[in-house]
Amino acid sequence: MRFTGMTLAAAVLAAGAAYAETAPDDVQFGEYGAVEASLTGQEGDPEKGREIFSTKSMGNCVSCHAVSVLEDVPFQGEVGPVLDGIGEYRTTEELRGIVANAKMTFEGTVMPAFYKTSGFIRPGDGYTGKAAEPPIEPILAAQDIEDLVAFLTTLKDE
Template structure:
């Protein structure tokens, strides 16, 4: 593959990702039901379970394994015990429930310490990176709408044996 071909492929991928992200609702426009579930896909596209597993395990993205244990990801060290184990989570929750919990767990569990992964405002004095100053304006969500769908798709594979 020539340098120009790789460059054009990268631009095409970037444009398709940007167009796809533009279709996703803003975090403040997500509709939660009375129990915190989100019925509609945030992207209108199915999530990728393999990407979801990567996000769940990646300490710079979802970082879910810091608090949760997942036997399927046994090769990821130092899994946490703060939150419930995620083994069999697809048997305990619906896809809509999981989407709501991942997007903003406080809609389902008001006292939880789990971060809202698809939220950009309504925080109480968030910091501006590592500057020690308060952030100005809305923040970017921790995960994109597609990343939320990918995590949910992976969680839906975690059924009891």
């Protein structure tokens, strides 16, 4: 019995360690832009996602979107839709796809693709006026996407 328990524990650890992060170019988008599979195999942390959403040097989501529960975050945006209640009408998979690359769901959107590294027309190097040198890194890491999605799913109408 002890051997079986140890074997099971080792198998669980190995399965967790075997899950590889999905690279930006390997993300599989559904017909309407949803991404079914987690990018990391790890659950997102809503508190970290809140920080990413509300910190301009991270996700910078708050520059375009407003969320009324973030009363402590000043100067919320008006460019994109207000995201109050988005956890009610969008699935985790839809939100993951929109954050990873919103253009897969909304073709003409100005929202940046937060998890994309190729297919750009003219990528720039910050605000230098120069072309970016490869490799181009995504705006957010895979776990950042999962954390941000976890936060967005908490936004439900009360």
